[in-house]
Amino acid sequence: MKSYTDYIWMNTKDRYAIVNLTPQVEEAVRTSGVKEGLCLVNAMHITASVFINDNESGLHQDFLQWVEKLAPYGKDKYRHNMTGEDNGDAHLKRTIMGREVVVAITKGELDFGPWEQIFYGEFDGQRRKRVLVKIIGE
Secondary structure, three states, rough: EEEEEEEEOOOOOOOOOEOOOHHHHHHHHHOOOOOOEEEEEOOOOOOOEEEEOOOHHHHHHHHHHHHHHOOOOOOOOOOOHHOOOOOHHHHHHHHHHHHEEEEEEEOOOOOOOOOOEEEEEEOOOOOOEEEEEEEEEO
16 A cells, blocks of 8 residues: 655635645645545644635635634634633634545545535634645555
């Protein structure tokens, strides 16, 4: 069995952002040489998420507005922020949106359903973060 590891580094210009990772993950699958297997994509930070959905900008804005309603930003809203942080909301948003995804690799390609793509959700941006891409298979 082959194993391949790659990292996608990013630094979003905004505190909140949704970034399409699909092209970078597809490139990692090609580079890995795995034809049949699994691809894990994991947000390596506790204030960011990885999820699968449609690549439609209105939907992305809906996600950001929805999680903001569920966990609004506010320095005085969360006990976590009493430690000197201001990102208590980002931890909750990450939990709602998810930590990672696993996608099957079939015939050397990500085996998605219709319209599915992989996204990085940033909820405490403007600093350098990484995403793990781990591929295993034959």
